[in-house]
Amino acid sequence: MSVAIFRAMLLGLLRDRGALLMSFVLPAVFFVIMAEIFTATTGDTLNLDVAVVDEIGDDTSTRLLAALEQSPALRIERLGGAGEAARRTLRERVRRGLADVGLLLRADAEPLDSAGGFGPEPIVIYSDPARAVAVPMLVGRIRQAYFGALPDVAMGNVVAELENQFLTLTEEQHAELAEGLAELREDAEAGRSSGWSFEDMLAFEPVAGDGGRLSLVAYSAGAVAFMFLLFASVHGAVSLLEEQENGVLDRVLAGPGGIGVLVNGKFLYLVLQGVLQVAVIFGVGWLGYGLDLPGHFLPWLLVTLVAVACASALAMLLATACTTRRQAQTIANTAILIVSALGGSMVPRIFMPESLQQLGWLTPNTWALEAYSGIFWREDPLIEILAPMGAMFGTALLAWLAANAVAQQRMYGRATRLRPTRRTGDQLLGKG
């Protein structure tokens, strides 16, 4: 009997192009947008727009800016001029958001190639507090350029400082030093390691999957998939309330199958629709971003089944507990937005404060995200993601049982739930 309502809903979806679009195309489009944002903002390709005024214009400042321009993370915009007018222009560009950060190489300060500490700083960074993160990023790049592209300047400053405070070099030593610094400069300009750059001391080893970009694609696929699962499940489940309004429910309730026919038929349909929806999103991740779906198909399918069952059962519980579509939609929209925000569907959980990350564990979004991340990001064995899967399965089971019980109570046992107001049989049959 439940297969009949499953078939009715399926035909309804197939004949409604708008619903098809909303169910399968919109989530995929949304996923692509989110994947682009997530990978752009959390990978190593974040770009900063840097407006620059070089008042010094000597060999050192020119080499520094040239090194900065080589950095793929920076888009350098050189502004002409000098003095207060140029500085005002620089400040204005940052203030209006035309540049993320401003960089001034001051002429009225200590030289760039001096040891420093006795006069105004030669490098000034103009920053907008709203984009404060741009400052440490630019500082890091300047430091990298300073030691990597200008090792002769850096080392020359160190020697000068040593001479100032601790020792005196002979003329011969000065000559050798000048020769060595010139070699350092040649190496740097030729792209050879000088041994002076701090980066020469660093090695990098990714600990997750196929690299950060794919991990974040997997994350955003799970994030978007579960949020849309919730929306689509609620949309399908509230058709129960439409059937209450148009009398189909009354017809079915009078039959031998009772309300269980509708609740379970819709649940089955929502599960199928949800699996297809998630498959479309991860399919786009596979074909468009190289996510290894075929290599993780079985665990993906298991996680998807419990995630879909969880979303579908929660939606059915909501639909059976509410009395009108409007009530159900209002509650659902509010709840979905909250659990999606807390659960990491809107913003990656790693960007959240610790307290919110902990709170996120109360949401099914986090369970789904952790399970998908375990598969695609950390490449965990199935046993490692049993906890989030168990949480989803348990919730699905409880919500499904509750939905059936609530429906049974509401449809056949209303007498115990009536408020002390006059209700007519017309109201019982959904007419008032």
Add this chain to the structure above:
Amino acid sequence: MSSAEAAAHEQPILSIRQAAKRLGGWPALRGVDLTLFPGEILVLLGPNGAGKSTLLSAACGRLALDTGTVSLAGEDPRRVAGVRAQLGFVPQHLAVYPYLTVRENLEVFGRMMGVPRSALPARVREAAAWAGLSGRLDAHSDALSGGMRRRLNIVASLLHRPRVLLLDEPTVGVDMDARERVHELLRRLRDDGLGVLLTTHDLAQAEALADRVLVMLDGRIRLAGSPAQLVESEFHGMQELKLVLREVPDAPGRALLRSLDLRPARGELAWTGPVAGDFSRLGELDARLREVGLTPAELRVRAPGLEGVLLRVTGEEIGP
């Protein structure tokens, strides 16, 4: 076969005894008895809030009675869900899926009601033939006329071949021609042996269809019988006098009207009752009314019908 004959020969397919139900403190049903026999059409009449729909809810097992019993084919439909297969319920709304074809709707509702898959094609053809929709099986239901959709709405509850059909105002919003097609369908179902129980506000429909009528008021059955019996019980073979006043009568006026065996409705502006003799009495009556200060807006004599019966019994006008 008349209902009296049916009662003599058959057991009721639906029987409700001393049904009482309070809804939110309001006594929606107060000791209602109802029996429905196979092969009869029983019409429930009454104003809004009389308890008709509550009684239908109890009959199909959706509502638990405070006291009293419901027996459908010998079983309580709330305790034995399987016995609800004997029941077809036709909601007042057009309870079909607009995006499905006639055939698909019938298949879906047939399966929901437990019709075996193998029997479904034949049942669908049979139901479509009953409804006069054999040529429209592949039409989307939202492309049907209002009357066709009404008939589809009815036969969608018949695929599992119930023995009882409950209909809640089955012809609301359809034109006369379509209504007559629905009536034909219900008569054929009755002739095929179904027990048909319907609620309606349409007195003409009740007169045209009913083997028996139950008039409900305030949760009680106030009158029961065939339309002819009910008319006879109130008008005793006489004509019906219907009087509509411009103002509510004062005490002397009210006393005069009651002495004429007229009963009030519509807040004492409308009065109805039996009247003997010819129309020449109207002039005399008009004069007597004016003597006590009553000004008729309408005064007429007509053949009595259920409308007059209900006006006298319930004090309310019932109509579509």
